[in-house]
Amino acid sequence: MAKQIQAIRGMNDILPSQTPLWQQLENSIRELTASYGYSEIRTPIVESTDLFKRSIGEVTDIVEKEMYTFDDRNGDSLTLRPEGTASTVRAGNQHGLLYNQEQRLWYMGQMFRHERPQKGRYRQFHQFGVEVYGIATPDIDAEVLLMSARLWQKMGLTEYVNLEINTLGDSEERATYREALVAYLEQHIDALDDDSKRRLHSNPLRVLDSKSESTQAVVDNAPKLIDFLGEETKAHFEGVCARLDAAGIQYKINPKLVRGLDYYNRTVFEWVTHSLGAQGTVLAGGRYDGLVAQLGGKPTPAVGFASGMERLVLLLEELQQAQTSAAVDVYVAAMGEPAAIQASLIAENIREQLPQLKVMTHCGGGNFKKQMKRADKSGAQVALILGEDELAAKQVVIKPLRNEQPQQTIPMDELAQYLSQYCQ
Ligand code: ATP
Ligand code: MG
Secondary structure, eight states, X not given: OOOOOOOOTTBOOOOTTTHHHHHHHHHHHHHHHHHTTOEEOOOOSEEEHHHHHHHHOXXXXXXXXXXXXXXXXXXXXXXXXXXXXXXXXXXXXXXXXXTTOOEEEEEEEEEEOOOOOBTTBOSEEEEXXXXXXXXXXXXXXXXXXXXXXXXXXXXXXXXXEEXXXXXXXXXXXXXXXXXXXXXXXXXXXXXXXXXXXXHHHHOTXXXXXXXXXXXXXXXXXXXXXXXXXXXXXXXXXXHHHHHHHHTXXXXXXXXXXXXSSTTOEEEEEEEEESTTTTOOEEEEEEEOTTHHHHTTSOOOOEEEEEEEHHHHHHHHHHHTOOOOOOSOSEEEEESSHHHHHHHHHHHHHHHHHOTTSOEEEOOSOOOHHHHHHHHHHHTOSEEEEEOHHHHHHTEEEEEESSSOOXXXXXXXXXXXXXXXXGOO
């Protein structure tokens, strides 16, 4: 036998048994974003490598070690997108959507990062995200947070996720803080882990969220960014918090939350669950007022978030919150060639008259017993059975599959009327 080819490690098939849950999540996301007046944007999966280097930052996990980068046949360096924000800004700039305008956008799709695959962490994964441009005030930061809270509510996840927020200040405030932080960390350099030593001068804020215990012990006494903030940034943060309070959304202010990407300023946040083990962050984002200009556009305030859809699906599976319906409502069986031809027309007619119903026609012939076995396996509520006698009498047998009710014979032209009871 020929050797079977396997999928790439960390890149998963989503099988027919899993797609109903994915569709449920995707539908909730479409409903959610529509109910806030957001428009969908779709960007290519491949972009210039420079786009991600310039936006995400050279000294970040993604750019340092996680990108799928390759030269195409022209020798241009291309990268499979590791996240959605950079592409959205690139598209917004390129098509003139951002300057002097307000845009509320959302996207959903595959992302690629060369990480060590484990539960909740893959090399191809899916994110859904929102990005808002042209609004500098805290009301919009709060809006995207309220929106994420509503998604949890829709999916029955509210009690399993917690919100952490922080403010990173503006770039001047962060620069002053950075000096103070570096000066402090230099005094304790021997206690830092290797990654943190390396980042001490290139990206010292990332030292704050290091996972190493000895580094965390140093960080506990480090200067706090909040003490370096000016009135305006403080007021912005208070504006966000006041709106969360008013909406009754609970949150924890976490001064060590700095996020892994360079482009954030002011508000940053993460929704975290304890039900998934180490990979607990299910949605993360913040404000990134500098990025549009950094990528060649006019200065434009921006805020957004991205959510890892595999982690949400895992969470839904674990909590068994999924309420998905069977793939089929009605199974159409027929005995003999003339009846089979008529049965397929009857099925077409039902699809025409009751488009909500899921109708599967038996194919491949076989005896009554075999056809009823298939009908049962399909998950259908009822089977329609057409034999020579029924064909001659213009009737059809209806056999309930999920309860003890007796089967009955009805005229073909009353079929649609009868089946309408199975439309939800
Ligand atoms: P982490 O700390 O878990 O690596 P991150 O900071 O790299 O996360 P972001 O770039 O903020 O993650 O991406 C937003 C969300 O996308 C994450 O919170 C997570 O839910 C999801 N995500 C990120 N990387 C992966 C991955 N490799 N596989 C599955 N989901 C992921
Ligand atoms: Mg990561």
